[in-house]
Amino acid sequence: MSFEYSVFISYRRNKGNRGFLKNFKEIVETEAMDVTNLKNAFFDEDSIRWGVEFDDKIYDSIIKSHFFIPLFNYIYLHEDNDWCARELYYAIEVEKIIRKALDNNDFCYILPIIHKGSINILPNCINNKNAKEIRRIILSIKKNKDNNKTEDFRDFLETNFSKNFDIKNQIEIDLVKLCSSIKKPTDEEIKKWILEQKQIIRKKESLTPPLYTKNE
16 A cells, blocks of 8 residues: 555635635645655545545545645534544544654644634644644635745745655655554544534634634
């Protein structure tokens, strides 16, 4: 077994954001490819063929991706449409196994990008130091403009991909095979986990008032 994707991009579909998502995917894919030498990023709209079992393909692709990028907003964790939550829950289990194999808790498989909101909307189980807020460059990405802010975003991706890819390559273990034993979360587990994370997020937001509104 081996890696098939440079990075898995987890996002909530939104018809109004198609232009932004397309360009966001191209930026992430380019930077991930330069580090991992794998051309393809997993992006479900492009990567799943008709007739393939959706959940099996999703979970299999998560463990076959070098990195996992959740594109966070206020509705990323949603009880009724819970696929993003399922993906993140599974990715967290992958990260735990890889960190244990590496004996290195500084390694980050998950690199959260905050589309709308602040770092306060991230679950506690995600390492905030590797998070990046991009609200100030969303329009630049949507219009496919290169400027200092988008270059800073590219630098963030390249730095984190490179650092963590180098850490992972220090050991000769089949990480894909190692992670293949992770069980799919049940409906009950996901609903409980989402509620727990939302409670934690509400508490964090109450302690640290946001610098801007959800509609900004």
